[in-house]
Amino acid sequence: MIADHFLSMVVFSVLVALFFATLYHRDRKRYIRSVAKTLGWMVVGSLAFAWLMAWTAG
Amino acid sequence: MTEPFPRWKAYGYPLLTLLVPGGGHFALGKRGRAAAFLLIVLSMFAFGLALGGGLFAFTGGNWLYRLAALGEAGGGLLYLVGRIAGWGVVDQARVTQVMFGCGSTCLVTAGLMNMLLIMDAFDIAVGRKP
Numbered sequence: 005m006i007a008d009h010f011l012s013m014v015v016f017s018v019l020v021a022l023f024f025a026t027l028y029h030r031d032r033k034r035y036i037r038s039v040a041k042t043l044g045w046m047v048v049g050s051l052a053f054a055w056l057m058a059w060t061a062g
Numbered sequence: 063m064t065e066p067f068p069r070w071k072a073y074g075y076p077l078l079t080l081l082v083p084g085g086g087h088f089a090l091g092k093r094g095r096a097a098a099f100l101l102i103v104l105s106m107f108a109f110g111l112a113l114g115g116g117l118f119a120f121t122g123g124n125w126l127y128r129l130a131a132l133g134e135a136g137g138g139l140l141y142l143v144g145r146i147a148g149w150g151v152v153d154q155a156r157v158t159q160v161m162f163g164c165g166s167t168c169l170v171t172a173g174l175m176n177m178l179l180i181m182d183a184f185d186i187a188v189g190r191k192p
Contacts, residue, residue, distance in 0.1 A: 012113060012164045016171070019106050023175055026098045027182060 017046035072187035076180040080138035083176050086183030099179055106172040107140055115165020116157070117141065117150035130166060136173035
C-alpha cells in the first residue's frame with residue numbers, strides 16, 4: 005500500500021487531468037495542453053493550500 | 063459524426079455506461095475514447111482500493127458516508143460488484159488507516175467520473191455533442 009500523500013495526490017491528479025482532457029478535447033495539441041494545465045493547477049494548488057494550512061496553524 | 067437517435071432510444075447508452083465505464087461510448091462508435099475512459103475509471107477505482115479506501119453503504123453511518131455512497135454508486139456495476147465481493151468494507155480497522163481518506167476520495171471520484179460519462183454518452187446519442 006502507498007502511504008505517501010504527495011505521491012497519491014500526483015497519481016490522482018494525473019488520472020483526473022487525463023479524464024477531463026479525453027472528455028473535452030479531440031485535437032492533440034489542445035489535449036496535451038489541457039493535461040498539463042489541469043495537472044499543474046492541481047499539484048501546485050494543493051501544495052500552496054498545504055503550505056497555507058501549515059502557515060496558519062503556526 | 064454519429065447520427066442522433068430518438069430520445070427514448072438514447073437512454074440505452076447511459077445504461078450501458080452504468081454497466082461498463084465507457085460502454086456507451088464504445089457502442090456509439092467512439093472506440094478510442096471508450097478504451098481510455100475504461101482504463102482511467104478502472105485505474106482510479108483500483109487505486110482507491112489499493113490505498114485502503116472504503117466502499118460506503120447507503121444505510122447506517124453518518125450523512126457524509128451516505129453522500130459518499132451516492133458518489134461511489136455512480137460507478138454502477140463496479141460499485142455493486144465491490145460491495146458484493148466485500149472490497150473496501152468500512153470498519154474500525156479501515157477508517158483508522160492513514161490513507162483511508164485519500165483512497166475513499168479516489169473511489170468517490172471514480173463514481174463521479176462515470177456519472178459524467180453517463181451524461182456524455184446521452185449527449186452524444188441525442189446529437190448534442192459530436
